Amino acid sequence: MHTSLLKNTIEQLFANGKGILAMDESTPTCDKRFLAHGIPQTFEMRRNYRQLIATTPGLNESIGGAILYDETIKQQTNNGIPIATELLNAGIIPGIKVDMGSKALAGFPNEMITEGLDGLRERLADYKNLGARFAKWRAVITIGDGIPTKTCIEANVQALARYAALCQESGLVPIVEPEVLMEGTHSMQRCYEVTEQTLKGLFEKLYQYRVDLQGIILKPNMVLAGKESGEKKSIDEVAEATVKCFLSAVPATVPAIAFLSGGQSPQQAAQHLNAINKSYKDHLPWNVGFSFARAIQQPCLEAWKGLDANVETAQKLLYHRAKLSALAHRGAYKF
Numbered sequence: 001m002h003t004s005l006l007k008n009t010i011e012q013l014f015a016n017g018k019g020i021l022a023m024d025e026s027t028p029t030c031d032k033r034f035l036a037h038g039i040p041q042t043f044e045m046r047r048n049y050r051q052l053i054a055t056t057p058g059l060n061e062s063i064g065g066a067i068l069y070d071e072t073i074k075q076q077t078n079n080g081i082p083i084a085t086e087l088l089n090a091g092i093i094p095g096i097k098v099d100m101g102s103k104a105l106a107g108f109p110n111e112m113i114t115e116g117l118d119g120l121r122e123r124l125a126d127y128k129n130l131g132a133r134f135a136k137w138r139a140v141i142t143i144g145d146g147i148p149t150k151t152c153i154e155a156n157v158q159a160l161a162r163y164a165a166l167c168q169e170s171g172l173v174p175i176v177e178p179e180v181l182m183e184g185t186h187s188m189q190r191c192y193e194v195t196e197q198t199l200k201g202l203f204e205k206l207y208q209y210r211v212d213l214q215g216i217i218l219k220p221n222m223v224l225a226g227k228e229s230g231e232k233k234s235i236d237e238v239a240e241a242t243v244k245c246f247l248s249a250v251p252a253t254v255p256a257i258a259f260l261s262g263g264q265s266p267q268q269a270a271q272h273l274n275a276i277n278k279s280y281k282d283h284l285p286w287n288v289g290f291s292f293a294r295a296i297q298q299p300c301l302e303a304w305k306g307l308d309a310n311v312e313t314a315q316k317l318l319y320h321r322a323k324l325s326a327l328a329h330r331g332a333y334k335f
């Protein structure tokens with residue numbers, strides 16, 4: 001077991017209030033976001049965009065690690081430097097998304113199972129050679145009429161546990177991401193219950209599969225009302241429900257929780273994270289930070305529009321949102 005190596009990587013990722021930038025959109029997801037902004041959906045444009053992110057001046061003041069996609073970890077900058085090396089040289093640890101996406105769970109309408117365990121041991125070794133020091137696997141849990149089922153949760157947390165064990169065997173820190181989706185008409189209370197059930201099931205499986213909890217990062221959703229519920233909750237209510245839920249389900253041994261933004265606006269995600277740290281930091285056993293994608297990238301992508309002339313402005317926006325996320329990590333966000 002590589003406990004000290006894993007702990008050391010986690011400490012570096014979160015040092016001085018830094019957090020993780022998720023820039024690991026799969027090609028279909030990245031293309032969908034490019035399409036929405038009129039950006040051509042090509043290999044080269046995706047490379048340009050990831051280069052823009054990796055070369056943003058000062059990004060390492062707020063970002064300790066960046067999660068890459070398979071295509072990106074094999075791409076190079078205009079100067080022929082691998083993007084992973086560019087990040088490393090800037091003081092940002094490269095990580096890699098290793099799941100193969102979520103697919104329909106046969107026999108369970110509207111539920112998903114994440115695939116990608118076959119050959120994972122060998123892929124992890126390859127990614128390690130390319131510079132990755134941590135990995136990510138995302139499971140998707142949907143709330144709806146009669147769902148999630150117990151079967152869907154069990155299948156997904158089992159895959160997460162098998163993935164996490166393989167990562168630790170290879171010396172990579174697993175980011176364990178069970179995402180309860182915000183899409184839907186459910187109440188915040190329902191999100192609370194499903195998140196708690198999912199996390200309890202997850203930690204039972206991690207224990208069963210002999211995963212060392214000191215060597216993982218948990219990447220969960222916050223406890224929020226469904227996007228189409230019409231329910232309005234204050235920032236403090238979200239922070240309180242989220243903290244209560246995690247205290248009831250996440251063992252104190254876990255060193256760090258890094259929230260995903262899940263479709264909240266950049267401001268909302270930062271405000272919620274800020275409230276959690278501002279009001280509860282001293283009473284929480286874990287470091288509570290961020291691993292945002294949209295909540296850091298959105299203004300940057302909108303400004304870039306795929307044009308070289310906009311790179312500098314876009315980088316400034318990325319730098320700014322990363323900075324604000326790091327302030328929220330310390331409970332010092334101003335808005």
Ligand code: 13P
Nearest residue numbers: 022260261262292293294
């Ligand atoms: P968002 O912050 O956009 O939800 O993305 C985080 C992520 O990495 C999802 O897997």
